[in-house]
Amino acid sequence: MKRRGLAALALALMCVSAVRAQWDVQFTDYTTLKSFYNPAVSGTDGMLNVAATYSMQMSGYKKAPSTLYASADLPVYFLSPRHGVGLSFFNENVSIFTTTKIALQYAYNLKISRRGRLAAGVQGGLMTVKANKSGIELEDNKDPAFPSSDQKGNKVDLGAGLYYYHPKMWLGVSGQHLLAPTVVLGLTNEVEIDRMYYLMGGCNIKIKHSLLSLQPSFLVQSDFDHWREDVQCKVIYERDGKKFYGGLNYSPDTSVALLAGGVFHGISLGYSYQLYTSGVGLGNGAHEVVLSYQTDLDLFKKGRNKHKSVRWL
Numbered sequence: 001m002k003r004r005g006l007a008a009l010a011l012a013l014m015c016v017s018a019v020r021a022q023w024d025v026q027f028t029d030y031t032t033l034k035s036f037y038n039p040a041v042s043g044t045d046g047m048l049n050v051a052a053t054y055s056m057q058m059s060g061y062k063k064a065p066s067t068l069y070a071s072a073d074l075p076v077y078f079l080s081p082r083h084g085v086g087l088s089f090f091n092e093n094v095s096i097f098t099t100t101k102i103a104l105q106y107a108y109n110l111k112i113s114r115r116g117r118l119a120a121g122v123q124g125g126l127m128t129v130k131a132n133k134s135g136i137e138l139e140d141n142k143d144p145a146f147p148s149s150d151q152k153g154n155k156v157d158l159g160a161g162l163y164y165y166h167p168k169m170w171l172g173v174s175g176q177h178l179l180a181p182t183v184v185l186g187l188t189n190e191v192e193i194d195r196m197y198y199l200m201g202g203c204n205i206k207i208k209h210s211l212l213s214l215q216p217s218f219l220v221q222s223d224f225d226h227w228r229e230d231v232q233c234k235v236i237y238e239r240d241g242k243k244f245y246g247g248l249n250y251s252p253d254t255s256v257a258l259l260a261g262g263v264f265h266g267i268s269l270g271y272s273y274q275l276y277t278s279g280v281g282l283g284n285g286a287h288e289v290v291l292s293y294q295t296d297l298d299l300f301k302k303g304r305n306k307h308k309s310v311r312w313l
Helices: 008-014
Strands: 002-004 047-056 066-077 082-094 097-111 117-131 151-166 169-176 182-185 189-192 196-203 212-222 227-239 242-251 255-264 267-276 286-296
Touching: 082 117, 097 151, 117 182, 151 189, 242 267, 255 286
Parallel strands: none
Antiparallel strands: 002 189, 047 066, 047 286, 066 082, 082 097, 097 117, 117 151, 151 169, 151 182, 169 196, 182 189, 196 212, 212 227, 227 242, 242 255, 255 267, 267 286
16 A cells, blocks of 8 residues: 555554555455455355445544445346346545445356356446545644645546355455556545455355354455455354354454354344454454345246355355
8 A cells, every 4th residue: 555645644544554554454254245355256146145344443543444335246147147246335434534436346157067156257446535634633734745625536446356156165366456546636646556466265064963064264365565364264053044153263463353143034244353463452453243135036946046155155
């Protein structure tokens, strides 16, 4: 993440979160929000998926980062191949900066084995970055390094990805901000956004003679200057169409997080708390709430759809 023009103070505030060297936010419950990282996920499970999450990082600090993300995706059937489309809204506040993005996603997937499918997806959106002058407190209000009024800029943002999925496992690779856009703010300031790449995967392990299953997963995020790796495992208890889960997420040199939630009649509600291991403080971690809904849309199948949603992998 690079900054020009909006010098020392704004840069310091932006970099207070040492656990986030990259531009993109890192959601703790990334397995529920896979389409945020990879557009090829959109519509691939034959379901209508609607999700919303709110994340508050570095809680307790003034001007701490907060993120709101909402998305919806569904399959669109043309003959035998599957097509998926999605729509997402992203809003993040970090110090004096507010970043907003509205994006459309499209995925095309093919059956490559009896139960496995491979999807390719693209994403296009409009990103808006705003610098809020009221968030700056200076002794010298005439300092030319800082904006004298609110400044805003827009830029087109593109992403793409590949995604393999199977009822027992999934794997995806994707890139975001592929044009490495530079958002110009006013006459002298600009925000450079680096390309970001993701590798993520997971599997579903049913424990014999029990109502439990394990869902280990991983996510690697990098701009090739900074890296973050997350490994996670959820324990799922399922009975009479209801699910409850708890889990642990670990990111080396960054954080440890606890996850918990449940699913009732297609509605999922989850909460996680991410504890930073870099000395920030026990009470200054990241809170995250995820609310999602799923329903079957495969109208071309006869009878009840037996396909198991990979969103729970």
